[in-house]
Amino acid sequence: MSKSKREADITWNYCDNVPPNRLQVKCKFCSHTCWGGIARMKQHLAGTKKDVIPCCSVPDDVKDIFVKMLKGKEKKTEDGSFDCGGDLSREVTKGKNDLQQMTINATYKNREDVIREICSCIYGNALPFNLVRSPLFIQMLKAVGEYGKGLKPPSYHEVRVSYLKKAVDNVKQGLEKYKTDWEKWGCTLMCDGWTDGKGRSLTNFLVNSPSGTVFLKSIDTSDVIKDGKKMFELLDSMVEEIGEDHVVQVVTDGASNLVAAGRMLMEKRTKLFWSPCAAHCLDLVLEDIGELPVFYNTISNAKKITTYIYRHTWVLNLYRSYSNGRELARPAVTRFATSFLTLNCIKQQKNALRSMFASEEWATSPHANKSEGKQVMNLVLSDGRFWRSITYCLKCVIPLVKVLRLVDGDAKPAMPYIYEAMDRAKEQIAENFQKIETRYKKVWKIIDTRWNLQLHRPLHAAAYYLNPR
Incomplete structure (x- = not known):
């Protein structure tokens, strides 16, 4: 393009060439680059979405210029002139000085x-x-x-009542497409209890199907959560609401009241299966293992170490100087898994802990002369019994924690894969002790009691999805 033609086209006020490509230009407002020269840049600034994305930062008055310009081109007269409308003509005759008033700054x-x-x-x-x-x-x-200008903000009533009701109605309409899949493929009713900040026991009900998981409703179950019969009646009413013919299984946690409710539900609704949550069952497995004497004592001693260090600021700072900032406490997917992951952290920081308590800074500090500090120091600098017990505990539970992460993660595997993962975990525990049965017999017994007995039925329900109606 010649220099004179370039200066005559107002588009160049809002874009630049991208050297060395003559046909590649860059928008001054959003820095978007596109091929095709200023012809496509005009579409970009006008926001037409024709062969190029629209500019997200172009001022409204500039956008209007290019919208009118493109409309004028569509009305091109036979003699080659443009009917751009009076507004555009006036804008062009103002010259560059007026157009450049809207600067980038x-x-x-x-x-x-x-x-x-x-x-x-x-x-x-x-x-x-x-x-x-x-x-x-x-x-x-x-x-x-x-x-644009003049928008009246929503009132408190509109946010709290009017538009909230409309939003609920929209959600209900969106739920209809899922209900169609429930009828076609079947679904799983899931029950999840939790406690809010006011101490109320709330229960969420969700429905899972091949098309995804949707939230159905939340109910305050503070008065009935401990009553197995009342929970059965609640679950039964939910199945009735969804449709008995559509519910393949009902999943709850493994608490005794819900176990009783699930069994009563299967007696009444013979076409569906009840099963406890796999993650909750694994949590109970870890809880029961934690009650064994060697596990209980080891976890108690580990808590003494972490509690003491994190309760005293000076000790915590000293520990961090030896651990390069690594912490002892670790978050976990469930509360009982946290204890075992904390053991793993303590094992990983064994050298840092021993170096800290053997240091001159510790020996000359007031903490070293107090009974609590001496007790923790003796645990860390012991002859090895405490550390051997940590190793033993981790050999038993780390394979189970891996399965817990599998079932409690975002990717939800089918039940047959979870069974296989649990079998592999048991075999790994045995191999960790060279298959000396006396060293892991009690752990295996707990697994069989909690896992195999409570999670035996879901295989049938999982297979149901392979043979839909």
Whole structure:
């Protein structure tokens, strides 16, 4: 393009060439680059979505210029002139000086003011920063921007009543497509209990099918959670609501009241199966193993170490200087698994702990002369009995924790794979002790009692999905 033609086209006020490619241009507002020269850049600035993505930062007055320009091209007259409309003609005759008033700096300043207000709202209401990554947040801002000036904010009543009811109705409408799959493939009713900040026992009911998992409802079960018969009646009513012919199995945790409720449910609804949650069963396995004397004593001693270190700031800082910032406490998928993972952390930091308690800094500190400090130091610097017990415990439970991560992770494997994983875990425990049965016999017995007896039926229900109606 000649220099004179380039200067005559106002598009060049809002884009630049990308050397050395003459046909590649870059938008000054959003820095988007595209091929095809300014012809495609005009589509980009006008937001037509024709062969190029629209600009997300172009000012409205600039966008209007290019929208009118493109419409004018569509109305091109036979003599080659353009019917761009009076508004566009006036804009062009103003010359570059007027068009360049909307500079990049001014555009950035306007955006900065808006972003500052958005951030003030987030900071002032202690909202999580991840909110800005939410598609709903982005969609909201786009809707506000497209509305333009004069938008009246929603009232408290609209947020709390009017539009909340509309949102609930929309969710119910979206649920209909899932109900169709329930009728076709069958589904699983899942029951999950939890306690809120007010101490209420709430139970969530969810429905799983090949099309996905949906939340059905949440009920305050504070008055009935301990009563097996009442929980049976609640589960039975949920099955009735979904449709008995559509429910393949009902999954709850393995608490005694829900075990009783599940058995009563199977007696009444002979076409479905009840099964406890695999993750909860594994949690109970770990709980029972933790009650064995060697496990109980080892975990108690480990807690003494972590509690003492984290309760005293000076000791904690000293430990961190020897561990290079590595912590002892570790989060886990369940509360009983946490104890065993803490044992693993203590084992990994054995050298750091022993070096700390053998250091001159510790020996000359006031903590070294106190009974609690001496007790913890003796545990860490013992002749090896404490450390041998940790190794023994981990050989027994780490294979089980791996299965727990499998069943409690985001990827939900089918029950037959979980059974296989549990069998492999048992074999791994045996191999960890060179298959000397006396060393792992009690652990195997607990696994068989909790796992095999409670989770025997789901194989039939899982197979149901392989042969849908």
